[in-house]
Amino acid sequence: WGANFGPPAGAGGNQVIVPNPFATLDAVSLSRLTNAQITALADQTRQAVFIAQSQGKQVVSPSLMGPQGGGPGGASVLGGVPSAVSSAAAMGTQFPKDLIDAGFSQANKDNTPVVMVHNLPVTPNVDPRKLFNLFSIYGNVTRVKILYNKADTAMIQFSDPFYATMAAFYLSGANVGGSEILVQFSKNKNVSGGGSSDELAAAKNLSANADDQRYGDNSDTASRFVRNACRPTSVLFVTNFGEEMGEENLSALFGQFANVKRVTMIAGKEGSKLRMANVAVGSPLEAVASVMNLHGLRLGERELKVAFSRVKNFDDQHVY
Numbered sequence: 001w002g003a004n005f006g007p008p009a010g011a012g013g014n015q016v017i018v019p020n021p022f023a024t025l026d027a028v029s030l031s032r033l034t035n036a037q038i039t040a041l042a043d044q045t046r047q048a049v050f051i052a053q054s055q056g057k058q059v060v061s062p063s064l065m066g067p068q069g070g071g072p073g074g075a076s077v078l079g080g081v082p083s084a085v086s087s088a089a090a091m092g093t094q095f096p097k098d099l100i101d102a103g104f105s106q107a108n109k110d111n112t113p114v115v116m117v118h119n120l121p122v123t124p125n126v127d128p129r130k131l132f133n134l135f136s137i138y139g140n141v142t143r144v145k146i147l148y149n150k151a152d153t154a155m156i157q158f159s160d161p162f163y164a165t166m167a168a169f170y171l172s173g174a175n176v177g178g179s180e181i182l183v184q185f186s187k188n189k190n191v192s193g194g195g196s197s198d199e200l201a202a203a204k205n206l207s208a209n210a211d212d213q214r215y216g217d218n219s220d221t222a223s224r225f226v227r228n229a230c231r232p233t234s235v236l237f238v239t240n241f242g243e244e245m246g247e248e249n250l251s252a253l254f255g256q257f258a259n260v261k262r263v264t265m266i267a268g269k270e271g272s273k274l275r276m277a278n279v280a281v282g283s284p285l286e287a288v289a290s291v292m293n294l295h296g297l298r299l300g301e302r303e304l305k306v307a308f309s310r311v312k313n314f315d316d317q318h319v320y
Contacts, residue, residue, distance in 0.1 A: 018045060050210060119179050133306075137308065138158075155191045163225065171232075230308055232284040260279060
């Protein structure tokens with residue numbers, strides 16, 4: 001059942017071929033694959049797509065002909081993970097219940113991994129890293145680009161259309177720096193513009209890799225994003241900080257961007273060194289500012305993780 005995955009094969013121009021490892025298998029061969037083998041093949045495909053996208057390439061999978069249609073010569077041109085192979089939905093991960101109940105699960109009609117973000121505040125300055133911190137709550141982000149001549153608009157590329165759908169649902173209408181942003185699906189399936197020698201243009205682009213992502217990139221990644229997905233709330237879930245950070249330290253840190261109401265330490269599993277806390281702030285607006293400015297902050301040898309919490313009160317436990 002082996003599949004040979006080297007660097008993504010060239011398709012010419014800015015396109016890269018990532019083969020569908022299941023396309024050449026007949027029904028009998030497919031039935032003989034164990035769940036572990038299927039997951040391994042899907043993970044390899046996802047990683048090949050992720051590498052290509054982080055290089056600004058457009059992924060082409062010649063063997064895939066999904067409902068989104070195909071490109072020239074029967075090639076299905078996808079900006080995210082091939083939907084018939086290793087997308088989160090195809091791997092058995094369903095959208096969050098509130099998204100499904102709202103009828104939004106079919107909203108991404110072009111199956112694009114790219115969203116357009118409109119009405120961003122120009123002052124205070126919003127940079128690609130801050131946008132990455134916010135949008136990466138809903139999925140693995142590979143590229144961020146703030147439009148050069150339109151500073152209130154950005155393009156965010158996810159590794160999978162599944163994640164783009166969640167981001168559009170949960171973040172459209174969110175208050176960012178006093179502006180209510182609009183998040184829409186882009187007709188583009190790839191964000192270009194990285195690697196510019198122009199210093200100003202380069203400052204408006206970000207390319208992320210697997211190490212930047214909140215949950216890595218494996219078969220459990222999508223389900224973890226789904227478990228924690230919610231609209232911005234006034235309670236933050238904070239983790240990956242050292243023993244030197246107590247309630248007062250966290251209150252002072254988050255107090256730079258929010259009116260901290262309460263900090264509550266969360267007990268981890270017995271024997272675990274992972275430290276966690278809920279930080280209640282004055283409003284979802286303040287929580288958004290905290291996520292954008294503090295997620296990924298290096299404290300000693302650790303990088304702080306900050307996300308919105310789904311807890312209704314401090315007796316609940318956040319599943320992370």
